[in-house]
Amino acid sequence: MAAHVADTHEMIRVHGARENNLKDVSLELPKRRLTVFTGVSGSGKSSLVFATIAAESQRLINETYSAFLQGFMPTVARPDVDLLDGLTTAIIVDQERMGANPRSTVGTATDANAMLRILFSREGDPYVGPPNAFSFNTASVSASGAITVDRGAERTRAEKVTFTRAGGMCPRCEGRGAVTDVDLGALYDETKSLNEGALTIPGYSMDGWYGRIFRQCGYFDPDKPIRDYGTRERHDLLYREPTKIKVEGINLTYAGLVPSIQKSFLSKDREAMQPHVRAFVDRAVTFTTCPDCDGTRLSEAARSSRIDGVSIADACAMQISDLAVWVRGLDRPAVGPLLGALGDTLDSFVDIGLGYLSLDRPAGTLSGGEAQRTKMIRHLGSSLTDVTYVFDEPTIGLHPHDIDRMNDLLLALRDKGNTVLVVEHKPETIAIADHVVDLGPGAGSAGGEVVFEGTLEQLRGADTLTGRHLDDRARLKDTVRAPTGVVEVRGAATHNLRDVDVDVPLGVLVAVTGVAGSGKSSLVHGSLARRDDVVAIDQGAIKGSRRSNPATYTGLLEPIRKAFAKANGVKPALFSANSDGACPVCKGSGVIETDLATMAGTATPCEECEGKRFEASVLEYTFGGPEDPRDISQVLAMSVAEAESFFGSGSAKVLAAHRILSRLVDVGLGYVTLGQPLTTLSGGERQRLKLAAQMGDAATGVLVLDEPTTGLHLADVENLLALLDRLVDAGRSVVVIEHHQAVMAHADWIIDLGPGAGHDGGLVVFEGTPAALVADRSTLTGQHLAAYVGSQPPA
Missing domain, CATH: 3.40.50.300 (P-loop containing nucleotide triphosphate hydrolases)
Structure with missing residues (x-):
């Protein structure tokens, strides 16, 4: 026992x-x-x-x-x-x-910034205050109040004093490092009145609460065109600070359009916005480096305090590998334990391969x-x-x-x-x-x-x-494709790139390689992907609700709905869980969610539709013929591979659906179900789904893929290489940022960046065929590729 x-x-x-x-x-x-x-x-x-x-x-x-x-x-x-x-x-x-919060940086996401703030509050010259005086997320505050003073023999009395709290936030940009300028013309149509729908801001409909507030605030006439507003009316519409008002007996807060936009839109990370909101922000708002703090986010006082001539802004802007050396070189016995802990943290960044970052790098990037x-x-x-x-x-x-x-x-x-x-x-x-x-x-x-x-x-x-x-190894190709032209990149200087000139071949498979932080993404996304004929496919989240799935995202559901409608003599909208066919109880979500406060909420299958999302009458309609009839919920429960077979033959043959399904199988998503929520997909799966959707377009232009082997099993890498070959053979120019040696070996051309990361990178250290890179062995990539294909082991 x-x-x-x-x-x-x-x-x-x-x-x-x-x-x-x-x-x-x-x-x-x-x-x-x-x-x-x-x-x-x-x-x-x-x-x-x-x-x-x-x-x-x-x-x-x-x-x-x-x-x-x-x-x-x-x-x-x-x-x-x-x-x-x-x-x-x-x-x-x-x-x-990490963090949709635009105030989060590499330094704030770890303990490094906190330790730096303590260091400068103890050893900085001149002394400007406690650690919060060096925080760009803490504002300086002044307030007046009364204190009781005991005058001894005199009677005790109250005196008015001013309390101050030192913070390091730049007052102009409020610690963001950038200031915004709003294009007022993008906020409204001045030829219309508010009641005529003058506002062009997403969500600012006159039919909702915003409309009721603007119409009944009393600061302007909602029936008058905005171009006819007087100075006071225009100021109240655009800039009035939050003010308590009463509308229909309810206490509410009114604020002008500009402060409202700053609160509701500009306080959020751009990438986390819905597409139509992001498009509005891109159209209406320009971001420029704050002229007061030069983008450091810090107040003048925080920047004035220095240790051996280095301010905290200078320290945060250093490459972490350099900052680690600077910290180790400080001789300050009074803060010896702090310097040791800070040095260990910075060394950990270097050990883990992130020494090329800086502490002021936004975490969301x-x-x-x-x-x-x-x-x-x-x-x-x-x-x-x-x-x-x-x-x-x-x-x-x-x-x-x-x-x-x-x-x-x-x-x-x-x-x-x-x-x-x-x-x-x-x-x-x-x-x-x-x-x-x-x-x-x-x-x-x-x-x-x-x-x-x-x-x-x-x-x-x-x-x-x-x-x-497990022991698969891709071979170098005996022959490589000849380019059909080149894209000239000249003077590329994004991030750590050092005035790079490079010709990117067209009509072939190009692999851009190099250690993390060497400048690969800066070159491809900062220069190449900005061209009009280039489509970049990354692993970022796909915008949409949890109701979105591979069938809706790829357009697959449309031909399926039409096929069901035609076979049953009804309208296509019945076969959408977001439209006429939705279960009336769960509204097409398939589950009933219950909030249990402090306990985990529950999501139980809807008893009405049994989790199928559709109204019962809709499920009586089937498609596929008498030998294998399926209702729409059964189709959405199919895997991609199963659906490809189902819609590719017999009475269920639907060519438009089969073409999309074949592309999904090609990118290695045959196991995903058609109705699987997009929110459950990994980064690699999202990228392959985007690639499948892109493959339906005309085969022209340049396609950029960022580490397409992410999340792929060894057995699937071979399928990916075959897919890349098919894209190139069909007329695409394909550029992949990649670390996997199998892709490097299979490429027609390699552009290797380095020699190191951060300021030790940013140069093109090799251009040529994979065989030439292996023979050359002068770069880290060349040494490891040589070992992978069975040549000399890496140094």
Whole structure:
């Protein structure tokens, strides 16, 4: 009995996991070891690691807090699993982009800025105040008040004094580093009155609350054209500060258009806006560097305080690798422990391959891989042990040269006595695992099972997709395509690029390579992608509601709805869950959501439609003929691969739908269901979905892809290469930013940037064929590609 208890303390036990596509999965994971989870995209890796193990750990931790505190925490529902035992505190280090908050920077997202502020508040000359005096998120405040003064023999009396709180925020730009100028002509049509719909701002309809406020505020005549307004009326319409008013007996706040726009639109991250709002902001608002603080976000006082001639603004603008050297060189015994901690944090950035960043870099501009590695910083120096760290493809965005350093960090976390769970596709990281769990055998409904557990060597001999492809190596092509022309890039100086001149060949497959931070994205997105004939496809979120799915996004649902309508003699709108065919109870969402306050909310299938989203009468209409009739909900539940077969033959043949489905299969999304919410797709899946939609356009111009191998299993990389070949052969010029050696080897031309990252990069260090790069071996990329294809190992 004692031995059994000891064993359970050494294992995380999962029994009967059924989250998403998991099929009653049971397994035991060794604690204080590094376990890598492998399998094709959609096989169930994330469902097991994130949606089951990590989710339950976080849910149980949240339940230890009071109901009051839980009300401020994100609610986590219990995963669909029979038993989870032996869990420890889980820390998730994922690839979610950091912060839609425009005030968040690399420095504020870690402890680095906080330590710098303390340093300058203690050692800066002249002294300007406590740490908040160096914070661009804290404003200076002055206020008057009364205090009681005891005059001893005199009577006690009150005196009026002024209280001040020093903050480091630039008063002009309010700590944003940029000032805005609003084009008033984009806010309204001055030939119309308000009642005639003069306002052209999204959401400012005269039919809603804004209309009632503007019509009844009393500051101007809503029936008078705006061009006829007097000075006072125009000022009140545009600039009046928030003022309490009463409309229809309700106390409300009125504010002019400009302060209203600043509050409702400009306080949000542009990328988080809905497309029509973003288009309005781009049209109506211009952003320029603040002339008072020169973009540093800091007040003059904060910038005036220096240590050895360096201000906090100078320090935050330094490349982190340089800042680490500066901090280590300071001889300030009074703050020795602080300098040591700050130096360790900055060294962690360098160790993790982010030394090229600066602390003033907006957090929202980091890629998913950079964001994930930045989140790691706070854990590397932690004294916690027996924690479960959960990583989602930590090698994304890393050059082969940097993967070794990432592996060292993962092993260091394990060696401190922690359990490390990693979802990964790269053989280099699978190779360091103590234990491997392979899921499959396929994706979606064809996956969800554990098909292998064991060591790396055992995996090599396993008859699974991962085992069979673990040692795959792409070959250099015997012949490469000849370019049909070039795009000339001259004097490129975006970010760290150093006046780069380069010719990008057309009509071929071009790989842009180099270590993270070498300037690849700056060259491609800052110069090439700005051309009118270039289409750039990234991994960013696809705007839309949770009702959006692959069928709606690609336009696939349109020919399907028309086919259903024609076959049944009814209108197409019946076959939309967002239109006439929606279930009247759940309004087409398929679930009934219940807010349980401090507890996790519930989303239960709608009893009326049983989660099918459609009105019952709509589901009586079928399509596909007597041999295989399907209703619209059954079609949306199909995987892409199943639907391609269904709509490609027999009485269910719909050519327009089949063409779209074939493209989705081509990009490796055959396992995704047609009705799967877009919000559940990974970054790599989003990029491939965008690519499939783009493939329907005429095959001309330049197509730019940013790391298209992200999230792809080893077995799928070969399919991607075939797809890239088909795009080029059909007339596209394809440029990929890529770290995967298989893509480099398969390219017709390579543009390698470097030699290092940040100010150590920004140059084109090689242009030519992959074979020439391997023969040259003068760059880090060349050395690693040579090792990959079986030549000389990297230095």
